[in-house]
Amino acid sequence: MASYFVTSSAQSDGRHTVHDRDRCPPSRFALGGMEYLGEFGDAQQAVVVARVRYAHARGCPCCDPRAPLAPLAPRHATQA
Secondary structure, eight states: OEEEEEESSOOTTSOEEEEETTTSOTHHHHTOOEEEEEEESSHHHHHHHHHHHOTTEEEOTTTOTTSOOSOOOOOOOOOO
C-alpha cells in the first residue's frame, strides 16, 4: 500500500492532483499544500477518494501512468 496526497490548491484549470509519496519526486512535497488521503493499493483508488472533496481531482502522470496528460475541459459558468 502506498501513501497518497492531494494538492489542496487547484491549478489554473481547476484540477487538484493526487500524488504517491514514494513515486512522485520529493520536490512536489517540499512546497507544502498537500492533504493526506490515506493508504491505497493504486492511484485510481486514491483519486476516487480525492474526488469526494475535489470534483476535478486527477492522478499525477509521474505517479499514475494511466493518468491523462491533457488538461481538463474549461469550466463553464452556471446559469442562475
